[in-house]
Amino acid sequence: MRKEDIITLPNEHLRQKSSRVHVIDTSVQTLVRDMVDAALDWEDSRPHEISAALAAVQIDQLKRVVIVRSDFEKKENRDFTILINPEIVKYEGDIEEDYEGCLSVKDIYGKVPRYTKIRVKALDIDGKPIRLKAEGFLARVIQHEVDHTNGVVFVDHIREKDDAFYELDEKGELQPLDYDERIKTNNLLWD
Numbered sequence: 001m002r003k004e005d006i007i008t009l010p011n012e013h014l015r016q017k018s019s020r021v022h023v024i025d026t027s028v029q030t031l032v033r034d035m036v037d038a039a040l041d042w043e044d045s046r047p048h049e050i051s052a053a054l055a056a057v058q059i060d061q062l063k064r065v066v067i068v069r070s071d072f073e074k075k076e077n078r079d080f081t082i083l084i085n086p087e088i089v090k091y092e093g094d095i096e097e098d099y100e101g102c103l104s105v106k107d108i109y110g111k112v113p114r115y116t117k118i119r120v121k122a123l124d125i126d127g128k129p130i131r132l133k134a135e136g137f138l139a140r141v142i143q144h145e146v147d148h149t150n151g152v153v154f155v156d157h158i159r160e161k162d163d164a165f166y167e168l169d170e171k172g173e174l175q176p177l178d179y180d181e182r183i184k185t186n187n188l189l190w191d
């Protein structure tokens with residue numbers, strides 16, 4: 001799969017709930033491989049960004065499968081952690097705002113409030129239960145991805161906020177977007 005297989009808003013599937021995976025068979029392994037290929041192909045086309053994570057719905061498969069990059073700092077590490085049926089079982093810490101982007105939201109970034117610490121349960125690719133504690137950016141990424149499995153896109157959290165939307169300039173720096181002109185009635189985001 002390639003970056004062109006990643007669906008973007010306003011595709012309505014991005015606002016639908018994904019279903020749980022009951023049997024982890026070769027079709028799930030193929031799905032994970034397709035997700036990794038699409039995420040890395042996207043990254044290879046973007047000089048300033050990393051593919052931090054992807055949910056299956058983003059390649060148009062409404063299944064509760066998420067991949068999260070093993071190392072957000074080093075692009076040369078192309079490994080992902082696989083989370084099947086991920087669930088946030090506890091929210092801890094404070095709520096902090098920070099920047100987020102999404103492979104399914106073209107060229108728009110947002111400052112999104114998220115919990116700083118979470119506890120997560122999921123299954124790995126062998127069907128074994130995983131429990132993990134996540135903090136900081138990893139906690140943010142997992143909350144973003146679990147949202148995808150529930151049909152929620154990051155922009156939905158900040159829809160009414162006129163100072164929360166940004167775009168990347170050519171140097172890779174985030175610049176604020178004019179809310180009334182570019183966001184408020186943007187059919188790509190809200191239809």
Ligand SMILES: [Zn+2]
Pocket residue numbers: 101102103104144148
């Ligand atoms: Zn996303």
